[in-house]
Amino acid sequence: MEYRTSVLSSLADVEPVQWDRLTAGNPFVSHAFLHALHESGSATAETGWQPQFLAVHVGEELVAAMPLYVKAHSYGEYVFDWAWADAYHRNGIEYYPKLLSAVPFTPVTGPRLLARDASARTALVQFLREQQQAAGMSSTHILYPPQDEAEQLAKAGFMLRSGVQFHWLNPGYENFGQFLETLEHKKRKNIRAERRKVREAGITMRQVRGQETTEQDWRFFHRCYSNTYAEHRSSPYLNLDFWLRLARTMPQNLLLVVAERDGRPVASSLVVHTADTLYGRYWGAMEHIPCLHFETAYYQPLEFCIANGIQTFEGGAQGEHKMARGFLPQKTYSAHWLAHPAFSDAVERFLERETGGIDDYLSELNERTPFRR
Missing domain, CATH: 3.40.630.30 (Gcn5-related N-acetyltransferase (GNAT))
Incomplete structure (x- = not known):
């Protein structure tokens, strides 16, 4: 299949119905939500969120896409990389700008590799790898993808990071x-x-x-x-x-x-x-x-x-106090690629230690269930 790739600076260039076919019904990556962020002036190049969305077409049909931004800072992300940026700065290396795939100001798990099928998603990941190499930026970060996307990104050379949120189940x-x-x-x-x-x-x-x-x-x-x-x-x-x-x-x-x-x-x-x-x-x-x-x-x-x-109430970022109200801990994911080999190795070692700590934390939380045994 012959894919045609492009980079979009505005969702005005995409028909809403074509975009929304790829979102699996997730409201935060819908055309309406993302376009409102941009058109209202809340997430724009002037506020440090420059849209650089990836699009993959077959003919005139949009078959894959990714919400992607050039970021000039790390505000509004909820997966904190300030320490990484500081380490770059202390060594005289620029960390910003960086590439980020996320929903601005929204720490909610949802599709980031929007795709019609597995083949189109693979083509999208390949396009992302080409873009991050060509852009010459320090890094690429994909925040709150579902587990299956995180695993595909790991196979494509991304390092995975874990976090914890609290969800109520009905x-x-x-x-x-x-x-x-x-x-x-x-x-x-x-x-x-x-x-x-x-x-x-x-x-x-x-x-x-x-x-x-x-x-x-x-x-x-x-x-x-x-x-x-x-x-x-x-x-x-x-x-x-x-x-x-x-x-x-x-x-x-x-x-x-x-x-x-x-x-x-x-x-x-x-x-x-x-x-x-x-x-x-x-x-x-x-x-x-x-x-x-x-x-x-x-x-x-x-x-x-x-x-x-x-069936599910996702309580948002952080907050052990939610457990006392019937919410249970759930693992979240992010995926990271750093261009600098030495920093990439250092972050990989850090993530190995951090992941072990997150797993221990989840085990501890699960022992403190708020429900009657």
Whole structure:
């Protein structure tokens, strides 16, 4: 089969229906989500994310693609390579720019080697190898690929790195109370106490599907999201235009949870979902109310999962505290290629040690199950 390869600087050059055929229904690599990041100005060359997407065609059909960026920094990635960049700097070698395949600001596992079939995916990996050699950059990093893609990248010469996230699994609970009964007594008691504190504070909760949201809802959510960053003395990555674009182009995948007191909104969270997976994303509050974070960002989305038969709730990056709420540890992957032979050898030795530590950590976490034995 004769493949035609190209590098795209904008998703405007791709028909959405052709792109989305390759995404396996993952909302974060959908044309709508990625294009909103770029068109809103949230992820652009000016903010350090220069799109350089790989595309493979057969005739006029897009058969494989990869979201790929030239990165001028390591912000918004959630797989931390600051120590590697510092080692390069201390030795007088440039680490930036680098190539990165990821969804900007989104630590969610999903396809990175978007392909129609195994043959097209192999052609895409070969194109990636050619590009990283020709670009003359320090390295290539592919963040949060699924395990099968990680294994294919390892065969192509990438080094694998492991991480840990926490996911909640739904075996078919009929209601939230049935889920609580599966937990240890102390965990069950704490969750009930946390939810009671929110009710006693006069808080009511509202779940708003994307199709029902208003611009006012999104403006308030953006205030909450921005306030979270302000409390950590940081600047938000995403702007209001991004949220409004999502509301227009992929409302079927969005759920806003709004906390109100006396009819006035005080906090909000956003989750993204498909028919079988819900992804915890962003939360924020305009005032501190004890336990409201857990209610807004965990318990309301859990109730939504149970009511809609959603099988998995991915809780996002980090957070052992999620285990006390029924989330279990899951291994994540990233793949890395470094052009400099000496640094590549050093990183490979580091990753061997780190992987052993991650495996030990997972074993330890699995011994601390929150569920009744």
